Structures are given as C-alpha cells and as structure tokens.
Amino acid sequence: MTLDDIKGILGALALTGRGDMEIDIGRAYCADLMSDVLAFSVTNSLLITGLTNAQVVRTAEVADIKAIVFVQNKRPDIQTIAMAEAKNIPLFVTELSMFDTCGRLYERGLRSQMGPTV
Amino acid sequence: MTVNSDGVFFLTGKDFANAGSASSNLKGILEKRGIPAEVIRRASIAAFEAEMNVIIYAVAGMMHYTITPETIKVVLQDMGPGIPDIGLAMQEGYSTAPDYIREMGFGSGMGLPNIKRNADKLTINSVVGEGTTVEFVISLERSGR
Ligand SMILES: Nc1ncnc2c1ncn2[C@@H]1O[C@H](COP(=O)(O)OP(=O)(O)O)[C@@H](O)[C@H]1O
Ligand SMILES: [Mg+2]
Numbered sequence: 001m002t003l004d005d006i007k008g009i010l011g012a013l014a015l016t017g018r019g020d021m022e023i024d025i026g027r028a029y030c031a032d033l034m035s036d037v038l039a040f041s042v043t044n045s046l047l048i049t050g051l052t053n054a055q056v057v058r059t060a061e062v063a064d065i066k067a068i069v070f071v072q073n074k075r076p077d078i079q080t081i082a083m084a085e086a087k088n089i090p091l092f093v094t095e096l097s098m099f100d101t102c103g104r105l106y107e108r109g110l111r112s113q114m115g116p117t118v
Numbered sequence: 119m120t121v122n123s124d125g126v127f128f129l130t131g132k133d134f135a136n137a138g139s140a141s142s143n144l145k146g147i148l149e150k151r152g153i154p155a156e157v158i159r160r161a162s163i164a165a166f167e168a169e170m171n172v173i174i175y176a177v178a179g180m181m182h183y184t185i186t187p188e189t190i191k192v193v194l195q196d197m198g199p200g201i202p203d204i205g206l207a208m209q210e211g212y213s214t215a216p217d218y219i220r221e222m223g224f225g226s227g228m229g230l231p232n233i234k235r236n237a238d239k240l241t242i243n244s245v246v247g248e249g250t251t252v253e254f255v256i257s258l259e260r261s262g263r
Pocket of ligand 2: 167
C-alpha cells in the first residue's frame with residue numbers, strides 16, 4: 001500500500017510538502033504511548049496516533065517510521081511540521097477517528113507486525 | 119572506518135521543545151559512519167528513551183557517546199532525584215511520571231525495559247538526591263541480534 005493509497009483511503013490531508021507518495025508502506029502501528037511505539041513498531045511502517053507533539057516526530061525518526069497519520073483532525077504545530085519536513089517524514093491528518101482510521105486501512109489489507117493472519 | 123569518535127550533548131530538564139535532539143544528532147553521526155540500519159535503530163531508540171528520562175525526571179544532564187569499530191557506548195549522567203529502587207524501575211509498566219508526561223505519550227513505564235531490550239549491556243547507577251547514570255553498550259560485531 002503506498003502513501004498515496006493511504007491518503008485516499010482516509011480522505012487525509014498532507015501537512016508536509018515533500019516526500020515520495022509512492023513509498024510502499026508494509027505495516028502500521030497505532031498508539032498514543034510513544035514507548036509502546038518504540039517497543040513494538042517495525043521499520044518502514046506507518047504510525048497512526050492522536051498525539052501531535054514534537055516527540056511523536058522524534059519517535060518516528062528514531063524508530064525508522066516512514067510516515068505519520070494524525071486522527072480526528074488533530075494537527076501538530078508549525079514547528080513540529082517543519083521538523084518532520086526536515087527529517088523527511090510525511091505527515092497526514094484525517095477527520096476519521098482512531099477506530100475508523102485503523103478499520104479502513106485494515107479492511108484494505110494493511111496489518112501490524114504482530115497482528116492475526118485470520 | 120576504523121577511527122574512534124566521541125562527543126557529548128547537554129540536556130536540560132523539562133526542555134521538551136528540544137527533547138530528543140541529542141538522540142537525533144547521535145543517529146546522524148552513526149549514519150555517517152555507515153553503521154548498519156538495524157544497529158542504528160537499536161542505539162537511537164535506547165538513547166531516546168534515556169534522553170527522555172533525563173528531560174522528564176532530572177534537572178540537567180549530559181549524553182556522552184563513544185564509537186569504536188566494535189561498539190557504540192552511550193552514557194547519560196544526570197543531576198536529579200535519583201532512582202530509589204532500580205529493580206522496581208526496570209519492571210515493565212512501573213512509572214512515577216506525572217499526568218502531563220503521560221499526555222505527551224511518555225510515562226508508560228517501558229523506557230528502561232526498552233533500553234535493556236535494545237542494548238547488549240546496560241548499567242544503571244543512582245544515588246537518591248544526587249542523580250543517575252545510565253550506561254549502555256551496543257555491539258557492532260554481532261549484527262542481527
Ligand atoms: N534519570 C532518571 N532519574 C530519576 N528517575 C528515573 C530516571 N529514569 C527513570 N527513572 C524512574 O524510573 C521509572 C521507570 O522509568 P521508565 O522505564 O523509563 O518509565 P517511564 O519513564 O515511562 O516512567 C520512572 O518512572 C522514574 O521513576
Ligand atoms: Mg522513561
């Protein structure tokens with residue numbers, strides 16, 4: 001699934017300008033606890049979260065997460081967006097809830113690294 | 119590259135705007151040395167958790183790194199409240215973080231366990247009322263741990 005696909009499925013808005021929309025996203029992880037993200041996410045994945053502070057972008061950076069989707073129309077401040085831009089981590093915002101965001105992506109085949117195969 | 123390199127970053131307690139920048143800079147330095155991505159990820163995650171602990175709990179501190187052809191060693195030394203019971207602090211889920219830290223996405227009590235999981239060696243020394251030193255080593259020789 002590409003970033004472009006994800007943007008379309010979620011009706012999301014891109015907050016960052018650069019970044020390759022054709023990058024393939026193989027896995028996703030959703031959490032508001034950054035230590036959980038650091039413990040359980042995998043590289044080259046998508047982070048879905050309701051938190052918008054600068055540490056979310058730092059977390060993505062150190063964990064090699066490819067892109068971040070903020071749910072429920074929550075937007076980070078301009079400094080956080082600028083940091084993501086500088087680190088080449090595309091940010092998206094969707095109006096959908098956390099549940100619906102995950103549900104729609106799951107329905108279209110996106111999985112976590114440890115999710116059920118059934 | 120065979121030369122050793124080292125350096126230090128200074129950390130200020132409660133400086134959340136810059137929290138994580140030391141680990142981010144360290145990650146950049148490791149990338150420039152051409153260290154395997156999987157090793158860099160482990161070092162960066164461990165450094166970030168340890169850096170956040172200094173920012174959250176201590177007054178001030180520093181992160182010192184030493185990179186040799188064999189290892190990445192990172193030492194975080196802080197002036198702060200110290201840890202009364204290190205065994206308890208190491209338990210998954212144990213946290214004394216206040217609510218506003220939880221609202222920032224930290225304080226789930228997984229930081230020290232995350233450092234342990236990613237490092238090949240972890241040593242914590244702490245004196246209550248003085249401060250804490252967290253030292254971890256990541257081996258470059260055994261990749262794919
Ligand atoms: N540098 C430090 N100085 C003082 N106390 C610390 C420090 N690092 C960790 N601690 C203590 O250890 C506990 C567990 O730390 P950690 O596993 O990182 O979880 P968390 O930070 O989410 O609470 C903290 O809640 C805190 O009480
Ligand atoms: Mg912590």
